[in-house]
Amino acid sequence: MADLGAMCVWIALALASYGAVGSVLGKMRGSSELVVSAQRASHLTVLALTVATLSLVTLFINRDFEVAYVAAHSDIAMEDYFTWVAFYAGNEGSLLYIAFVLSIMAAVAVWRAPAATQETLPYTNGVLMVVLTFFLAVIGFMANPFDKLPFIPLDGEGINPLLTHFGMFFHPPALMAGLIAASIPLAFVLGSLVGGKTSDQWLDAARVWGIISWALLACGLLLGSWWAYTILGWGGYWFWDPVENAALMPWLGLTAFIHSVMVQKRRGMFRMWNIVLINVAFGLALYGMFMNRGGSVPSVHSFGESTLGWIFLLFLAVGVIVPFAVFFWRYNKLKSDRDLDSMLSREAAFLINNLLLLAIAFVTLWGTVYPLLSQLFIGEEITLARPFYDQMNGPIFLALIFLMGVGPLLPWRQATWAAVRRSLLVPSIAAVAVIVVLMTVGIWKPYALAGFALAAMVTTGVLQDWARGAGSTAKARGENYAAAFVHLVWGNRPRYGGYIVHLAVVMVALGVVGTSFFNIQRDVALAPGESVTVRDYEVRYLGTTEEFKGNRTEYLSRFEVHKNGEFAYLMEPGRHFYPSFNMASTRAAIHSTPVEDLYLVTSENMADGSVGVRILVNPLIWWMWVAGPVMVAGTLIALWPQPARIPVRAPSLLTVPGPRPQTTGPGPA
């Protein structure tokens, strides 16, 4: 089985490299047979990598400890369903996973490529196959999951206990898939540019794959935060760890890209800027992979034993320099169709949004490399951790949310001041009302006030727009409001999907503001029978059961929670102590409600039965986890294919002579 898997990796490597060379050569020489055969070879990598992947899964299920990777990441006691996690728990397997995902996405992207990209598709395919070849070569020559040990160990080393968590089933694969998916929009852009198609040919494909990559990263980030919240045992969800940042930065770049690309779609502007943005986003994704695998920055999440730093650094350099070189090569052909009409327009708002997103990405990048810079220039290593990011990025995020509230309400081209005032009137009133209410109940923290006010503004703005749209649709179609609303959303999925995603962002913001400014934390030691009161929660410690399981002792502590003097519920946080590492992993007990979470995690089990426990009240964090599914729903709506129609761009203002009949209905044209 290991031999089959290894063989498939080599076959895939051969196919991918042939696919890369064949596509490009065939296109350049005008040999369509070569192009077609190269494309088929590229598609066949999916088959080869499926077999390789299944081989590794089978090896795990059989616990074939002769294979070094299986021995290092599983043991006999491991439940079979953790095979899914063990598969990518280490460097080798995760690379195979990335290659597998990339081969599938590349095949789908090429197969479903829009007509406009057909002519330059061989170049696009070539770019994708170069990326795939890189990964397969690294797997084959440097990190082969099918390598065998010279002996067969009796048992494996077991899976990292921190990974045996539900969040781990989706968080790493979503992140890795998102990072690698960023190569697809780039491939379409590069392919078009190399092929001399310097207009909007790549636009639709790049937008769709940009959104897919963005959504995967967003899910990965949220699930990662959730994992950290429930298992790392300190009650937080995000701490600007270098590897968290590594996933955040490409996400920011892609967020900028998928907004800015709308301007190109509707107005034919920002073409160069969008190419730069996708280059930046891809570069940041490569930087993220480099940091994960032997990057020179400390982190708790990285693949500890990686020695692949050099090769990924090289890949990063090539992956950044080549796309920019192509961009400058084609620079003179890339002109916008249009000028900007006004600074008070949606275009301008999008550009400012881009700048703010890049500002956060830059500050974050700065924070991750500053330890190196300070070492170089000051001679001592200085850390820039959470206080730095909070102080620097916090205000920019607030400005972004402000823009998220204003931008979609501005029309394209140009707004008059009066129109802006009209659309912003209700949201502004809502914002002010929230501030007044909060101040009367005694909340005076400026950041919290700003955060809640902006959240109210964005939400009201979105709802107001929905109500107006549904109203005019209902009138035009003679339907009731609910039906009209469904028609409205379904008739313009990208726009309303985007709105839903914006609401999800507001929900995340609520969670961030709630936990950053209103959380309560108490660390106490309790003997059985003792209790502690945290605000209106009375937490009584009942006792701990202890169970010895091979390499660890599992403690399960029981707490009784009384609220307002009445018994409310039981909570049972757990803690697994590994004596050989002097290390423990924790399972927090969380009682979650939309208003606040009560969070209990034990930090120490003393010999006399008493425990050290951290008790947290985390307001509004529930909204952050609910935002995940909402965000996915919004993305799916935005991406759901619409029947092809002749697109109409917003006409240039100067060509609008005066009022003329205009359809307002959402139905099919």
Added chain:
Amino acid sequence: MLNARRSSIFPVALATAFAAVTLLALVAFPSTGFAQDGSLPSSGPPTGSYNEDEAQGIDRMLMCPVCPAESIDQAQVELARQMQQKVRELLAEGYTRQEVLDYFEERYGPKVLAAPPKTGAHIWAWVLPIGSVLLGTGAGLVILRSMKRPSAARQTVQEQGDEDLQPYLEEVDRGLAFDDPATAAGSSPPPEEPNG
């Protein structure tokens, strides 16, 4: 109707000014930073007389020296707990926040601090990114303005774009939104602009 120039730059100026002012305010007054969790009443810390919220604030500003990229507030190792204890002892002895931080910096070196002080050579860690962000945003806005239609053309637009036309323009915008073409892979390419 408002002056056209003023109105056209308004949201840009507002957003930029907002970002700039808050950035500067934060750097100038670190005590308003996001990292602290404010003035909630302390509910009886176990020993000594110190402010638990202050202690938790300090915990978040000290990195655990034996763990990669975790503060002592987060880290689950024994040293982190011992350092937390030490923070509370020092506070109970009357140390200020800065003195506690200095105590640890003297022993573990500057990398024990989660963020360097805004003084001396370390000021660059703060100033340079702010400077670059402002510079980059400024450059972006200059480029954006340079993309603007020549002012003569704008003038005509301005004359036309008055109140009466506005509801219509909104309708156009909304109507066009309905005509937004399929965006998924497989849709037809956008044809050349009919009337550039």
Added chain:
Amino acid sequence: MGKRGWILLGTAVPVLALLALLTWASVKSGGVPGGFGVNTEFGQVEVLSDTPRDFSLETLDSEQLVLSQLRGKVVMLDFWSSWCPPCRAEAPVLSQVYAEYDGKSVEFIGISIWDRKDAVLSHVDEYSVPYPNGIDGDGRIAIDYGVTGIPEKFFIDSDGRVVKRFVGPMNAGRLRSILDELLADHAKGASG
């Protein structure tokens, strides 16, 4: 220079600078992941502060050991844990060298940190450690010395100042040469 040239410059300079920085860092850390983070440097490290840091330690024999009472001797302070493999590996070496310097003005003190008492006792028993050992249960001493890993050694000269600090295990030859050097300094100071 045209607009294109400026954009080229504005892109190329930061990108290349970043790549150069990452390359430099990778060279410096020898391609080891985690950068200069956690104990990648073994061997001698800089002493951050030479202020004498006195402490009193209850040894495993229930005696009070006060560092300042050892003035005039060269003291080797070893922070260790029973669960740390390098500490176990070097335990015989330390005992052997300690025996060699019997009668000279050298003292070793073992301080066990982040550990449990039963494990410490069985370790000391197993390797029959001849020099005084104690448990720093609340980490007070370790924090005062800024210990970041185990094993970690501090050499204190006869005036009570920390003069050398070593991270990671040490072989007998190295230990002897350091002790000899400090003893020579001591002798010089005493005669001159």
